[in-house]
Amino acid sequence: MLREIKEQITRRRALLIAPFAFAGLVVVSSRKGDDSDDHVAASGGDPGEVTLVQFSDAGENLxxxxxxxxVHSSAEWRKQLSREQYSVARQKGTDLPFTGTYYKIHTPGIFRCVCCGNALFRSEAKFDSGTGWPSFWAPIAEENIRTHKDTSLFMERVEVLCKRCDAHLGHVFNDGPEPTYLRYCMNESSLRFVRR
Ligand SMILES: [Zn+2]
Known part of the structure; x- marks a missing residue:
């Protein structure tokens, strides 16, 4: 999956030349395979189920x-989440940078999905990106997330979603540090930190 993500980003990049001048062209050329990058039904099993790697709150791989x-209705999600959490996680919003606390904490622990509790990231893979968003060089398990081509805002980006509930988490870029050189740029509103 790591290689797939890198290839996705590289392909995106090829389409990114003069994004504004060729915005129309990019949108047209990317529409062809719009859902081809989804990994939702990759297992071929029950579409109502997903295979995830489970982790205890202490970070132990179970x-x-x-x-x-x-799967919940919008009304159910609204009941469960705050307005900010709903707007980011269920409506693909983006937190303002340098807000909240997660971007600057390095306390040992794991970051779970705010919607369904799925384990997503661990503090060991967190780094200071300087962007004002919590940033990681890898998810806790590649099985626990999925990626999707995002062509909104005249940009070609790779969206990162929770594999279990499809919450919007953020985007992944290829300008991260070793060992993966990836930067998972996440929204605090989609995460729940569990201190170890
Ligand atoms: Zn989730």
């Missing part, structure tokens, strides 16, 4: 498990 996808 191994893979087949779990029901978490």
């Amino acid at each position: 191994g893979p498990a087949q779990l029901k996808r978490v």
Whole structure:
């Protein structure tokens, strides 16, 4: 999956030449395979289930498990989440940079999905990107996220979503540090930090 993400980013980049001058062209050329990058049904099993790697709050890997996808109506999500969390996680919004606290904490712990509790990132893979958003060089398990081509705002980006509930988490870029050189740029509103 790591290689797929890198290839996605490289392909995106090829389309990124003069993004504003060729915005129309980019949109047209990327529309062809709009859903081809989705990995939702990759397992070929029950579409209502996903295979995830589970982690205890202490960060211990509990191994893979087949779990029901978490699907709620908008009204149910609104009841469960704050306005900011709903706007970011369920409506693909973006937190303002340098808000909240997650971008600057390096306390040991794991970051779970604010919607469904799926383990997403660990503090060991967190780094100071200087962007004002919590940034990681890898997810806690590649099985726990999925990526999707995002052509909104005249840009070609790779969106990162929770594999279990499809929450919007942020985007992944290829300007991160070693060892992956990836930068998972996440929104605090989509995460819940569990201190170890
Ligand atoms: Zn989730």
